[in-house]
Amino acid sequence: MRNSTVRAVNRLTERWAAAAPAAEAATVFTAAGLWPLLALLADGAGGPARTELAEALGIPAGDAARAARELLAGLGAVRGLRSATGLWTREDLALEPGWSAGLPPGTRGTLSGDPDRDREALDGWARERTDGEIERMPVALPEAPHRVRLLLASALALRLRWIQPFREGYGEPHEGP
Numbered sequence: 001m002r003n004s005t006v007r008a009v010n011r012l013t014e015r016w017a018a019a020a021p022a023a024e025a026a027t028v029f030t031a032a033g034l035w036p037l038l039a040l041l042a043d044g045a046g047g048p049a050r051t052e053l054a055e056a057l058g059i060p061a062g063d064a065a066r067a068a069r070e071l072l073a074g075l076g077a078v079r080g081l082r083s084a085t086g087l088w089t090r091e092d093l094a095l096e097p098g099w100s101a102g103l104p105p106g107t108r109g110t111l112s113g114d115p116d117r118d119r120e121a122l123d124g125w126a127r128e129r130t131d132g133e134i135e136r137m138p139v140a141l142p143e144a145p146h147r148v149r150l151l152l153a154s155a156l157a158l159r160l161r162w163i164q165p166f167r168e169g170y171g172e173p174h175e176g177p
Helices: 003-019 035-044 047-057 061-076 097-101 115-129
Strands: 081-090 108-111 150-158
Touching (some): 003 047, 035 081, 108 115, 108 150
Antiparallel strands (some): 081 150
16 A cells, blocks of 8 residues: 555545544544445546635646555455445446446445345445444434435544553653643
């Protein structure tokens, strides 16, 4: 994975953090889940949408698909990290065949328009791709699910063990506020 891709993902995360309202509880978020989806869309987009996506990504749209694939491969190589990255579309939504064929394996999903069936498919997909760490996708399907034409779905689950476990204790800072 290229450093330029990592920097672009970090810049998008920084922009989100700067715009996010202050949270009372500790909050952790990253653009690493959504960035590849936006990059894949940029690859297939044209006109103003392509320009806007490239600006959001921080890289040229022509480089976006390659960078997305490299990022997804890099995430897949991280021990303990499971990711679900999906572009879900309605069954009757025609996609450009060349673009659709270039999507990474497991990325493309289809929505039936039946909210129960779609909920079950999304939840099963998330469970499978995250080894059960994420049981349900927090997606609110509307009352009229046939109106959903495109759904971007992303989930990251990290399971890790610390080399040296944390221990309870007391400490006093020697500098700082």
